[in-house]
Amino acid sequence: QKEVEQNSGPLSVPEGAIASLNCTYSDRGSQSFFWYRQYSGKSPELIMFIYSNGDKEDGRFTAQLNKASQYVSLLIRDSQPSDSATYLCAVNGPGGFKTIFGAGTRLFVKA
């Protein structure tokens, strides 16, 4: 079992729809959770971070964390073609230091 698992996709949604990206992690002691967006050939760009159970909203983005289920998700409302990218889920282990990345989910937003 991978430490951080994501569906590789591609996930295709029409413009204006909600895109839902999911991630599960294996280490129950994980403490902090991040979503990065990576355009082809570019570096990862931080989108959201969440530390506590529940939802965290920032603009069109909502991160959801459920530590009991070891599950973290990212919702993108009103998806735009410019949101088309690979979304990386990253998890910090106990102590908050070593970051483990998932392989990423490719998102396509169709105009």
Added chain:
Amino acid sequence: EAGVTQFPSHSVIEKGQTVTLRCDPISGHDNLYWYRRVMGKEIKFLLHFVKESKQDESGMPNNRFLAERTGGTYSTLKVQPAELEDSGVYFCASSQGGDQPQHFGDGTRLSIL
């Protein structure tokens, strides 16, 4: 505020040669991380500095890789001698706190021929 900068952006060397990658973190960020992404795989943690000290180097592949951060500012990652499987994109990231969001540089694309 300047972001994380990495140099060079690309490096092409022959097997057996030595290459040194450099990372300048965001000013004031004590935490500096090195990652590697090989073709088709996920980004893998290599090591983590807190100031000039190695906090965790469990991800370093083998002793051909040497990372330093003298003075707690910029860091270098040296590969000596380079092997074909070392090809990939090497990312550097920095953060203020150990569990704070990390900011990534643009990466160095390393190709070993």
